[in-house]
Amino acid sequence: MFTKGPKTRRFGVGLVAIAASAALALSGCADSGTEGSASAPATNGGGEGGGVSVTFLPKNLGNPYFDTSNAGGKEAVEEFGGTFEEVGPTEASPTAQVPFIQTAAQQGVGALVVSANDPEALCDALDEARGAGVKVVTFDSDTNPECRDLFINQATAEGIAKVQVDLITEQIGDEGQIAVLSASANATNQNAWIDMMKTELEANHPNVELVEVAYGDDDDQTSFDKTAALLQTYPELKGIVSPTTVGIAAAARYLSTSDYKGKVMLTGLGTPNQMREYVEDGTVEAFALWNPADLGYLAAYAAQALVNGDITGAEGDEFEAGKLGSYTVGADASVLLGDPYVFNAENIADFDF
Incomplete structure (x- = not known):
């Protein structure tokens, strides 16, 4: 059985531990x-x-x-x-x-x-x-x-976009280069969120530069490889936002065993079971989802x-x-x-x- 999931928490509000969602195989x-x-x-x-x-x-x-x-x-x-x-x-x-x-x-x-x-x-x-x-x-x-x-x-698209921008900008000190690792190029939800993230960055975070939106096609290996390519292409990159559960887990796996661990910040949308080890080992500070x-x-x-x-x-x-x-x-x-x-x-x- 599942328990009711949190529906009203936003970034910036003190988080209180709530009852666990029941186990899911x-x-x-x-x-x-x-x-x-x-x-x-x-x-x-x-x-x-x-x-x-x-x-x-x-x-x-x-x-x-x-x-x-x-x-x-x-x-x-x-x-x-x-x-x-x-x-x-x-x-x-x-x-x-x-x-x-x-x-x-x-x-x-x-x-x-x-x-x-x-x-x-x-x-x-x-x-x-x-x-x-x-x-x-x-x-x-x-x-x-x-x-x-x-x-x-x-x-809401606005809420999803804002929580990811808030997370990454706080983690990188509100300045520097970031990239987005998305799913497929024509994914409706991903594109709406990314457009709003761009608007939020331009309006409220002038010292943060979005250098590229890469696409991992919701495939683990492709997302892993795209993460490596982003880090090689942009040596000054300070953060990656991945608004897809497949992408963020693949990016975290790459970062966790690389020299970029703890230096390039990663956030986005993921599930707790996918991301737990990367939060516990310090690869990822925080991420969001419903x-x-x-x-x-x-x-x-x-x-x-x-x-x-x-x-x-x-x-x-x-x-x-x-x-x-x-x-x-x-x-x-x-x-x-x-x-x-x-x-x-x-x-x-x-x-x-």
């Missing part, structure tokens, strides 16, 4: 779905007369972040008596997600919960699925609003509310999300999970995801 999260395979046909699309069938389609399988969010979704679906499936490609690309959307529509699932690899490339397939009666909920990374019924936003298990959990309850007709996605709609409580739909058919949380040596032992 990352290796056991994927119930089904491998690249090129299809789940068993769903027979209960949903509605008040039966359990709601919900299919989760992350950017890619084998990613610890999505293992965690999908497990949160599974927990919620089991709570409301629905049917859960997890499918997806092994690589994070828009074209690789399309066949899984088409299969879900053919199977007549009640709802499809998608983290989009591109804001536009999935729209035709999603429109076809919606035309077949499938409710589409995006989470983590959105499509264009007209291509889905609801977006579950992990935190609770991805709660994100998947909320997305599943939103999907149920849509399928059952409790909400339509209109601004002001309200629904219950189990242990997380009540939520209200905001502008552009979006629902906000909460604010980013900062993890550091004082509190990281309190979390397990």
